[in-house]
Amino acid sequence: MNEPGIQSLMDQETLDRRVRTGAAPEWVADHWHSFREGVLGERNGTSFPCFFGAESVRDGDPLYTAVPSMSDADALLTLRDRILEYLDVYEDHSGRASLVTFFKPPAEPLSEREYHRTLWHVLQTLHLHDPDPWPDSIPTDPDDPHWEFCLGGEPMFPTCRAPFYEQRKSRYCPIGLEITFQPRALFESLSVTADTEAGQRARDIIQGRLEEYDGVCPHADLGDWGVEGDREWPQYMLSEDDARAPSTCPITITRTHPKPAARLP
Structure with a gap:
């Protein structure tokens, strides 16, 4: 961790220092x-809806990496390696350490449809080159309420910010694609899963803040893992315009291991 280069796994102090000293590229x-500013600031007089996320950034808990391309195979395989490294160290680093990934912005602006395609290309690539088999406890069908993305044998919740959001500013990033990976074990350690009283209370608070922060009703796709009628995959990158978002999950999951043509670490 904290090795030279923007593609290393960095703690928040190291990232901030590299930015302040000019050691990081302008886009990073x-x-x-x-x-x-998005997580620690306010909008419409309301703090960022996810208070767990805001507190973790305020306390310097997250880990970070940067990805110089949204499509280059080597860049995405390096991202895979950083996620695997993160999974090895995050629990010792902090009980609230998510992994925030910054992608280099494209030369030309992308549409909402293109950002959805990009997200699922990234996740599909990670899956195809996963060094571990898909967990037995997680179904392979994204239309199952117990499905969620996995890497390195760990179920996780990737959530995105992107430039195309006009209304849902809690998901808006003016620079480019940003994916935050949060292992399910992190939510379980905080006792904020859907099957706990604390989890339901946190969900109610966050949804109330979302409406005040964004100025629109919480997105219809927001829900909880394992709850009938809710699905994880549409929540990774919430739609701004339903016509520009996929109607079915674009990823193909296989239990075959190792996968054909996989480049393993």
Whole structure:
């Protein structure tokens, strides 16, 4: 961790220092400033809806990496390696350490449809080159309420910010694609899963803040893992315009291991 280069796994102090000293590229600095201001600032007189996320950034808990391309195979395989490294160290680093990934913005602006395609290309690539088999406890069908993305044998919740959001500013990043990976074990350690009283209370508070922060009703796709009628995959990148978002999950999951043509670490 904290090795030289923007593709390393960095703690928040190291990322901030590299940005302040000019050791990070301008696009990484722009991402960091946008992320920090978005999570720690206010909108419509309301703090960022996810108070767990805001507190963790305020306390310096998250880990970070930067990805110089949204499509280059080597860049995405390096991201895979950073996620695996993160999974090895995050519990010792902090009980609230999510992994925030900043992607280099494209040369030309992308549409909402293109950002959805990009997200699922990234996740599909990670899956196809996963060094571990898909967990037996997680179904392979994204239309199952107990499905969620997995890597390195760990179920996780990737959530995105992107430039195309006009109404849902809690998901808006003016720079480019940003994915925050949060292992399910992190939610369980905080006792904020849907099957706990604390989890339901947190959900109610966050949804109330969302409406005040965004100025619109919480998205219809927001829900809880394992709850009948709710699905995880549409929540990874919430739609702004339903016509520009996929109607079925674009990822193909296989239990075959190792996968054909996989480049394993």
